[in-house]
Amino acid sequence: MVISNKALRFIIATFVICLPFISFANPETATTNAQNVESQEGSKSGHEAHAEPTDVKSEIKEFINHHLLDAHDFTFNANKETGEHYGFSLPIILWDNGLQMFSSSEFHHGPIADVAEHNGNFYKIHHEKIYKTDASGELTEEHGHPTNVRPLDLSITKSVFGILTVALVMFLVFAGLAKSYAKNGGISSGVGRFFEPLVLYVRDEIAIPNIGEKHYKKYMSYLLTIFFFILFLNILGLAPFGFNVTGNITITLSLAVLTYLITTFTANKNYWSHMLWMPGVPVILRPVLALIELLGTIIKPFSLMIRLYANMMAGHVVLMSIIGLMFIFKSWIGSSLSFVLAFALSILEILVAFLQAYIFTMLSSLYFGAGNEEHHHEEAHH
Amino acid sequence: MQIPEIVGAGLIVIGAGLGIGRIGGSAMDAIARQPEASGKIQTAMIIAAALIEGIGFAALFAK
Numbered sequence: 337m338v339i340s341n342k343a344l345r346f347i348i349a350t351f352v353i354c355l356p357f358i359s360f361a362n363p364e365t366a367t368t369n370a371q372n373v374e375s376q377e378g379s380k381s382g383h384e385a386h387a388e389p390t391d392v393k394s395e396i397k398e399f400i401n402h403h404l405l406d407a408h409d410f411t412f413n414a415n416k417e418t419g420e421h422y423g424f425s426l427p428i429i430l431w432d433n434g435l436q437m438f439s440s441s442e443f444h445h446g447p448i449a450d451v452a453e454h455n456g457n458f459y460k461i462h463h464e465k466i467y468k469t470d471a472s473g474e475l476t477e478e479h480g481h482p483t484n485v486r487p488l489d490l491s492i493t494k495s496v497f498g499i500l501t502v503a504l505v506m507f508l509v510f511a512g513l514a515k516s517y518a519k520n521g522g523i524s525s526g527v528g529r530f531f532e533p534l535v536l537y538v539r540d541e542i543a544i545p546n547i548g549e550k551h552y553k554k555y556m557s558y559l560l561t562i563f564f565f566i567l568f569l570n571i572l573g574l575a576p577f578g579f580n581v582t583g584n585i586t587i588t589l590s591l592a593v594l595t596y597l598i599t600t601f602t603a604n605k606n607y608w609s610h611m612l613w614m615p616g617v618p619v620i621l622r623p624v625l626a627l628i629e630l631l632g633t634i635i636k637p638f639s640l641m642i643r644l645y646a647n648m649m650a651g652h653v654v655l656m657s658i659i660g661l662m663f664i665f666k667s668w669i670g671s672s673l674s675f676v677l678a679f680a681l682s683i684l685e686i687l688v689a690f691l692q693a694y695i696f697t698m699l700s701s702l703y704f705g706a707g708n709e710e711h712h713h714e715e716a717h718h
Numbered sequence: 719m720q721i722p723e724i725v726g727a728g729l730i731v732i733g734a735g736l737g738i739g740r741i742g743g744s745a746m747d748a749i750a751r752q753p754e755a756s757g758k759i760q761t762a763m764i765i766a767a768a769l770i771e772g773i774g775f776a777a778l779f780a781k
Binding site: 691 | 763764765766769775778779
């Protein structure tokens with residue numbers, strides 16, 4: 337391995353120093369603050385779905401929920417008593433009779449809480465969803481769900497911000513790695529030395545054994561991209577002030593759909609003949625098998641999606657609940673116990689971050705390999 | 719969330735745990751018999767465990 341002992345110690349030390357920040361990594365969106373303002377002003381919209389949390393337990397629960405959800409603004413830390421929150425706002429982009437662009441801070445600076453006015457239209461943010469409303473900022477509700485029109489929301493939310501950040505970091509790291517080969521005569525330098533073994537690992541241990549020498553090259557760019565994309569996002573979720581991106585089912589869904597599309601469109605004739613009209617089985621069974629096989633192609637990406645989402649989501653929930661124990665026990669025993677548990681679990685989560693990136697890439701390459709398998713089963717039968 | 723759903727989710731998680739335990743145990747056996755193939759066995763073990771784990775998580779979140 338290229339990692340020296342010193343570097344490893346440095347990484348571990350940095351991680352330990354950063355541990356206390358994890359408890360601040362839980363953005364509390366300003367909706368609760370806004371509710372305070374609302375109740376103080378005595379406005380008529382007293383039908384908010386969730387009431388102000390009264391005890392520590394429900395407060396922790398709300399905290400975790402806000403951490404797991406996507407948000408329209410980026411909050412590092414919030415002080416509920418003074419109503420201050422530290423962070424920055426993100427752009428809101430809506431498609432509502434033309435492009436509407438404004439800052440998410442407008443939701444909190446208008447005369448009515450959670451309502452922003454732009455080009456004569458009024459928008460209300462309710463549970464991180466944007467609804468069109470009128471000047472009074474009222475939402476018509478039915479069975480607890482607002483029935484107002486929802487404009488097409490293309491905002492740069494927290495998750496999109498995370499994805500863009502990771503894309504930028506990946507571009508800088510790997511462009512630097514590629515350039516260093518030309519500069520140093522085929523030897524990587526700097527941070528690229530850490531990533532070179534990983535790139536080689538993806539090629540030699542994941543792509544070649546599963547796809548085969550002949551076809552693996554055309555899939556390498558995709559496999560490396562998802563491997564590092566998922567790995568970086570998982571690590572971002574564990575970093576101080578980080579947030580949960582891969583624990584968001586829409587993101588894992590789009591990754592799984594990409595794998596499905598690539599498998600479907602690069603598969604060869606042999607793959608389709610085995611799927612639709614299986615050779616070597618009685619003709620009566622062939623349509624049944626075709627149905628099962630077609631269902632299987634849908635289930636494969638579905639399980640990819642669920643696995644990544646559930647692993648990251650469960651990891652975050654457990655880690656934050658253990659940190660939350662600190663506020664429930666309020667004694668030195670509880671705090672130190674919670675710290676030790678959170679420390680051990682954080683290390684486990686780093687392992688899971690690598691493992692999930694590996695599994696996603698591995699299974700994707702297995703599916704690509706199945707789509708490219710050559711016609712060779714005759715020898716196996718005789 | 720009703721009681722049968724909780725019990726069902728629990729049963730599935732128990733099943734998944736037993737399955738992963740079996741995979742791990744068998745992999746240990748295999749590695750003890752053929753230490754030189756440990757890399758390949760580990761890879762296969764992780765894939766099989768991940769497939770089962772997916773079911774366990776699906777049960778937990780579907781409840």
